[in-house]
Amino acid sequence: HASFTLFPSIFPKSAYDLAWNVQNDMHSLMHKVSKDAQFLEDVLKSTIAVDDFVKNLFEIYKLSCNCEMIQKRAIGVFRSDYMLQTQTNDVGLPKQIEVNTMASSLMGIGTNKLLDLHKFNLLHMGGGSMSSENNLPRNNVLDSVAETFVKGWNMYGNPNAVFVFMLNQNERNVFDQRAIEHAMYKIDPAIKVRRKVFNTCAATTRVDADGKLFIDNEEVAVVYYRTGYMPGHYPTKKNWEARKMIELSTAVKSPSVAQQLVGSKKIQQVLAQPGVLEHFIDDKNVIKNLRAVFAGLYSLEMNSAGDGAVKLALERPENFVLKPQREGGGNNLYGADLVFQLNNVGGDERRCAYILMEKIQPPVQDNYIVHNHEYNPAKTVSELGIFGVFLTDGDKMINSCTVGHLLRSKSNEHDDGGVGAGVAVLDSPFLV
Ligand code: ADP
Ligand code: MG
Ligand code: MG
Numbered sequence: 001h002a003s004f005t006l007f008p009s010i011f012p013k014s015a016y017d018l019a020w021n022v023q024n025d026m027h028s029l030m031h032k033v034s035k036d037a038q039f040l041e042d043v044l045k046s047t048i049a050v051d052d053f054v055k056n057l058f059e060i061y062k063l064s065c066n067c068e069m070i071q072k073r074a075i076g077v078f079r080s081d082y083m084l085q086t087q088t089n090d091v092g093l094p095k096q097i098e099v100n101t102m103a104s105s106l107m108g109i110g111t112n113k114l115l116d117l118h119k120f121n122l123l124h125m126g127g128g129s130m131s132s133e134n135n136l137p138r139n140n141v142l143d144s145v146a147e148t149f150v151k152g153w154n155m156y157g158n159p160n161a162v163f164v165f166m167l168n169q170n171e172r173n174v175f176d177q178r179a180i181e182h183a184m185y186k187i188d189p190a191i192k193v194r195r196k197v198f199n200t201c202a203a204t205t206r207v208d209a210d211g212k213l214f215i216d217n218e219e220v221a222v223v224y225y226r227t228g229y230m231p232g233h234y235p236t237k238k239n240w241e242a243r244k245m246i247e248l249s250t251a252v253k254s255p256s257v258a259q260q261l262v263g264s265k266k267i268q269q270v271l272a273q274p275g276v277l278e279h280f281i282d283d284k285n286v287i288k289n290l291r292a293v294f295a296g297l298y299s300l301e302m303n304s305a306g307d308g309a310v311k312l313a314l315e316r317p318e319n320f321v322l323k324p325q326r327e328g329g330g331n332n333l334y335g336a337d338l339v340f341q342l343n344n345v346g347g348d349e350r351r352c353a354y355i356l357m358e359k360i361q362p363p364v365q366d367n368y369i370v371h372n373h374e375y376n377p378a379k380t381v382s383e384l385g386i387f388g389v390f391l392t393d394g395d396k397m398i399n400s401c402t403v404g405h406l407l408r409s410k411s412n413e414h415d416d417g418g419v420g421a422g423v424a425v426l427d428s429p430f431l432v
Helices: 013-034 037-048 052-065 112-124 141-156 174-187 198-204 237-247 257-262 265-271 276-280 284-293 304-315 335-345 349-353
Strands: 009-011 073-085 093-100 162-167 193-197 205-207 213-215 218-225 252-254 297-299 320-324 354-358 365-371 374-393 396-411 425-427 429-431
Touching: 009 013, 009 365, 009 374, 009 396, 013 037, 013 073, 013 093, 013 257, 013 265, 013 276, 013 284, 013 374, 013 396, 013 429, 037 052, 037 257, 037 265, 037 349, 052 237, 052 257, 073 141, 073 257, 093 265, 093 284, 093 374, 141 174, 141 218, 141 252, 141 374, 141 396, 162 174, 162 198, 174 193, 193 198, 198 205, 198 237, 205 237, 252 257, 265 276, 265 297, 265 354, 276 284, 297 304, 304 320, 304 335, 304 354, 320 335, 335 349, 349 354, 365 396, 365 425
Parallel strands: 009 429, 073 252, 162 193, 162 218, 218 252
Antiparallel strands: 073 093, 073 374, 205 213, 213 218, 297 354, 320 354, 365 374, 374 396, 396 425
């Protein structure tokens, strides 16, 4: 079984509502950024110089900007993650840890099943009356993602073309993915879903003269990536060639390379700088709400501000997280590791591969963690994810919707950690 908490964790409703309410604006913002090639180039230049993974993605992005045949539509499945920052006498603000624009997972197993278990446990602990829709909201994320995928498949316009889940070798997240697939078949039994391993299907991937994508001789309508977000997912040049071929084809992507790039921590850091939101958004209220959820973020570029950030982090490492442009958990540096790495790379351009972030200290709660059929008491901290979906067509955004949540908790002795990385466990928010 997936690891989970025995009881839901308390989360303030005002913070939940704020995170929920900024999600659609986050979609619009990130979509605009993804279409601004000059901005992306300026912002990512120093990272590209020292990080081959981002460089490879950016090269495909540049080609995609100048490709006439390419599919102009894309599907967004984004999850913004937040930790609660509390000050004395304050319920706290949700502070954005990151926005996942690729392979955002756990909508399948992390949703209503666990909610029902939590209600059951509360009932048997004498707390049944606490389980109202207000306190323990149901979650529509699975059906909404499936619905968006079916719309994206229809948008392609050929009912015989297949919807491909692009996967890792030895995929561990099968149950989560199958739940989406099954929900898609419920909405439209005519859809054809295929599961392909990215690493091995490169050899049978081709594009015809009209830009149509074929994998194993079937025309592909949509490629949905649950892989491709780490350097290890591209062991050879062939994998990068396959990614490029798919990107420049007429298949609809989720995500496009552009969407993947705007999800990088470097973009997050730059968006939080004074004046940058104003470049993309006119509405002052929207800017105010977005800024309220941004944590302190610092550039490590080769200038005096970057020098200052290195100094600050070395003086007070316990207050910061050092983040490379990576996904999937387990890549950030804290405490002594942060100090070691900054002593190592802090004086030259290698530091541009990272950004520095204020460390959020969320409130600690008592719970039990059920792992591998055993339960143990734990002091836990939580991270709230808010899921949103949308379709895009060129500059236009269609059907942008905030659709659900995911709560993950971990013992407060761990700094980093996702569910996939084996540290965080599934939880439900108990709103107060
Ligand atoms: P990834 O893309 O690998 O998931 P994250 O930015 O989400 O990277 O970081 C991974 C984990 O590290 C988060 O789930 C969280 O537990 C912890 N973390 C990241 N940033 C912070 C922060 N600013 N303050 C406290 N913990 C953080
Ligand atoms: Mg991530
Ligand atoms: Mg994360």
